[in-house]
Amino acid sequence: MTYPHHMEYGVPAGESVYVEYMRRDGPYSMDSNHWHPFYEIYYLIEGRRTYFIRDTAYSVEAGDLVLIRRHELHKTMQTGEGAHTRVIAHFDEQLLQSLPKPEYEWMTDALAHCQPVIRLPLAARGYVEGHIGRLMEELHSQPAGFMLVLRQTVLDLALLCARHAQSGGRTEAEASMSLTSPIHRKASEVARYLNDSFEQPVHLHELAARFYVSPYYLSRVFKEVTGFTIIDYVNLIRIKEAQRLLRETSLSVTDIAGQVGFGNFSHFGKMFKSITRMSARQYRSESSQKVR
DNA sequence: CTCTCACTGGAGAAGGACGG
DNA sequence: CCGTCCTTCTCCAGTGAGAG
Numbered sequence: 603m604t605y606p607h608h609m610e611y612g613v614p615a616g617e618s619v620y621v622e623y624m625r626r627d628g629p630y631s632m633d634s635n636h637w638h639p640f641y642e643i644y645y646l647i648e649g650r651r652t653y654f655i656r657d658t659a660y661s662v663e664a665g666d667l668v669l670i671r672r673h674e675l676h677k678t679m680q681t682g683e684g685a686h687t688r689v690i691a692h693f694d695e696q697l698l699q700s701l702p703k704p705e706y707e708w709m710t711d712a713l714a715h716c717q718p719v720i721r722l723p724l725a726a727r728g729y730v731e732g733h734i735g736r737l738m739e740e741l742h743s744q745p746a747g748f749m750l751v752l753r754q755t756v757l758d759l760a761l762l763c764a765r766h767a768q769s770g771g772r773t774e775a776e777a778s779m780s781l782t783s784p785i786h787r788k789a790s791e792v793a794r795y796l797n798d799s800f801e802q803p804v805h806l807h808e809l810a811a812r813f814y815v816s817p818y819y820l821s822r823v824f825k826e827v828t829g830f831t832i833i834d835y836v837n838l839i840r841i842k843e844a845q846r847l848l849r850e851t852s853l854s855v856t857d858i859a860g861q862v863g864f865g866n867f868s869h870f871g872k873m874f875k876s877i878t879r880m881s882a883r884q885y886r887s888e889s890s891q892k893v894r
Numbered sequence: 895c896t897c898t899c900a901c902t903g904g905a906g907a908a909g910g911a912c913g914g
Numbered sequence: 915c916c917g918t919c920c921t922t923c924t925c926c927a928g929t930g931a932g933a934g
Binding site: 896899906908910911912 | 923924927932
């Protein structure tokens, strides 16, 4: 069965599920939104990608399932030559909240502990492929009630991830999926360090000295592995943390800017807007409307 | 693989005006 | 007081070319 290059369903505002299928022939790297307030399940049908999640780069192959949690920094990148085909499903808290309370709590907890990249044993792959096939069919022909099937199918896949997480979920193949060449390890170390200390001022030369490499080399390697420049990455995690504080506390925007590492308030404002496309105050008022 | 050098665009600091 | 939105200027991060 062949499908058009691109199919999608789901209205972010109204539906708790969004499903999208895409085939790309040329090189492609993900655009602006590097995290979002909903879960994402990503299934690679064909091709090979590098997926950078939080602080680690993973090699993702056809048949792998990737689970991105809410508000988790991620980015996909090209690996070698062109074509890849993937399906992504977004679902939000609402979908899980439709479950009975014990199941909801169990799911949320399990997903919170899930490995981001799941490489299932061959025997279990047919199950996933069947589900993906069903998503595609429903998406393609959109018969009456297809959104019910989408919702149900996505929930099934989420359940699979949750079970995988609970069973200790780390197959032999998985252990080797996070890229571990020296440069990948170095970049991951730096990313982890930045995640822990983004509140402090960050300077390339100090960072380089801390990790025993030259500044020039560090900025090159970091970009290669993560897809982000160091300053971009620091800004992203700072703004992400600022968003969390705006949602979950009543601290003033000025305090938050300082707390996440921006010495300069107006620069914080500019950065916040360029990343989230809204001002900090606007973000706070919008996120307090929908209770998440 | 690891690093150096030189160049340049853009990030970031500083400060002021203004409105709610 | 709190936040937005300008402008101006400085300097450093990012990068192409290339070497050990």
